[in-house]
Amino acid sequence: MGQKISLKRIITWTGCNVISYGKAAGSSGKYISSISTDTRTIKENDFFIPVTGENFDGHDFLADAVKKKCCGFAVDTTHKKSLEYAKANSDPRVWEQLIILEAAGTLSFLLDIARNYIRRFNPLVIGVTGSAGKTTTKDFIVNILSPAFNIKYTPGNLNTELGIALSVLEINKDTQFFVVELGMRAKGQIEMLSKTVNPDIGAITSIGASHLEFFKDVNEIALAKAEMADFLKEKGGVLFLNNDDEYTGFIMENVSCRIIKYGRNNNLEYNFLEKGADSSGRYDMELFNSDRKVNEFVVPVPGYHNMYNACCAAAICSYLGVDKSTIKNGIEGTAAGENRMRIIEKGGKIIINDCYNASPLSMKCAIDTLKTVAENNNCRSVAILADMMELGSSSAELHFETGKYLKNKKIKVLIAIGEISKNICMGCGRETKAGENEKNAGRILPEVYHFKDSGSFADSARDIIKPGDCILVKGSRANRMEKIIDFL
Known part of the structure; x- marks a missing residue:
């Protein structure tokens, strides 16, 4: 975790009930220095937050967390039996030392902590979503910014509520940028994640039929992806959209934040020109700001579609004032993700x-x-x-x-x-x-x-x-x- 949090702050941020401050704490002045959601990797003095997934319930492992010397844990209000079981299977002398907090939903509890934590440090937040290309675009942005700035980001494809919240907690007072990939499987999820990270800049890379099982049609997917726009508007932020995606016009009709489009059309604020592909399908491209050439680079990840992802990342970083050589080196130094092209x-x-x-x-x-x-x-x-x-x-x-x-x-x-x-x-x-x-x-x-x-x-x-x-x-x-x- 980037910086320890006082127990008093956590109680205020989440509105949780205190079952025990822990005998050693004496009051709510105790600090939490690290949070864990997985007893397989939990360390001594971590605060354990059990979350529930499709095939598991972290509350089943409360006793394991105690045995591994956690400093305390949260428990859902609906899991009183789990609490009783953990107490019955723990050393009473250890149990009385524990901080125990009761919350109406442990994932919501974690998100409340993350939402308030990021606002303490207020880094510039770049949120990337889309039906395809979001991880690669995020990786391009991270590789561009990393050499010149102090940044934190969601690693790999940790784009869910849990992964994003834990990534937020790595931020500290020196963090200048937080680059976050926002995943989605249902309506309202991007809204929830945007509420947590409060983005300054957003990007929707593409819209397609991913997770269509949970939506009426692709238009509904487009609207769900665009849920971050309301948060951008509140902060005076900007949303980057792929001009060549067939759903961009529909999104623009339904949002009111500032929009910057990128793509192949040379009338766009940021546009690119293809220069051809090598034997591995890696494209050489030129980047333009309106009609002025501002950069040229080889996209290291194969595929024509990855020129759009590189263009999006380069456009965002150019908008932020990052210099030409840093953008070029960042793009060309990005490796394809595991099992991705x-x-x-x-x-x-x-x-x-x-x-x-x-x-x-x-x-x-x-x-x-x-x-x-x-x-x-x-x-x-x-x-x-x-x-x-x-x-x-x-x-x-x-x-x-x-x-x-x-x-x-x-x-x-x-x-x-x-x-x-x-x-x-x-x-x-x-x-x-x-x-x-x-x-x-x-x-x-x-x-x-x-x-x-x-x-x-x-x-x-x-x-x-x-x-x-x-x-x-x-x-x-x-x-x-x-x-x-x-x-x-």
Whole structure:
């Protein structure tokens, strides 16, 4: 944690009830120097906040936290039995030393602490959200700002309430910028996160059908992503929007904060010009401020779509007054994230590892990248695609559309894995039996294979995949597609 917090402040910020100040504390003047939400990594004198997930409840581990010498813990008002169990299974001499606070929702308790904590130090907050590209854009911004400024940020893809709150608590009096990725699975979540971090600058990288299961349509997703705009307006902040995204106009009709658009149109305040891609699909691009060239750099993460992410990051940092060379070095020094557009050369094959997750929008971007890299290396293009999750009643249609897109891009081979991915095969023009290929007979269609799971594909991989192939591997996180790379 960046700086210790007095127990008195925590009580004031959260409105919690005090069950025990702890015998050693004597009063509410005691300080909390570190907060933990995981008893697997908790350290001595940490204050434990048990949170509840889909498959776990941190309250089940209160006794473990006590045994590991936490200084105290919070407990939800609905978990009195968990409190009783922990007390019964703890040393009474240790128990009487503990700070115990009762809150109406432990996650809300943590968010209340984070919201008030960040306002004590007031760094400039840059919030990035979007259906695709938000992690890469955040990474670009972080790499640009890090050499010249004292910054904190959400690491990896810690873009949920829990990850963001814990990242906020790393801020200290010297922090100048806090760069935060805002994830979303439901309406109101961006509003909650924006309320916590209070952004000065926002960016929406793209809008697509991610998590459509939880929304009526993509318009509703766009409105949910734009929930941060009200907080930007209050602070006189600015929202950066991708001018080439089809939902940007809709967002602009529904927000009232200041907007700066970026994209390919040279009439925009920030725009870019593509200069071509190398054999790994990495693009050289020029950045313009209105009609004046202000920078040129190679985007180190493959894919045409990543020029938009680089443009967004460069535009934000240019707006903040960061100099040209710092922006260029920051962009070019950014590595692809784990399982995100990583190029691997293995056994005479080029593998594009984009296994981290998948949505209809990111699938299309990945297929575009496959086409570019395959053509630039004179390779046969092979797409190994698995089910996309959380698409609700539109799932079959969106998988079908992915197949149509793949066919139109003239990808040579499709290997679809998973029950829902049969619809990708159908979008290519036909359905196959499990593991069976139907030849093209001269038609502009890919060879199509379907397997129920990655294990059944492993048995046939060597018969399908050949040296000289360029292979895209992609699917939703639940499919754990990275394990396929081991037997390619």
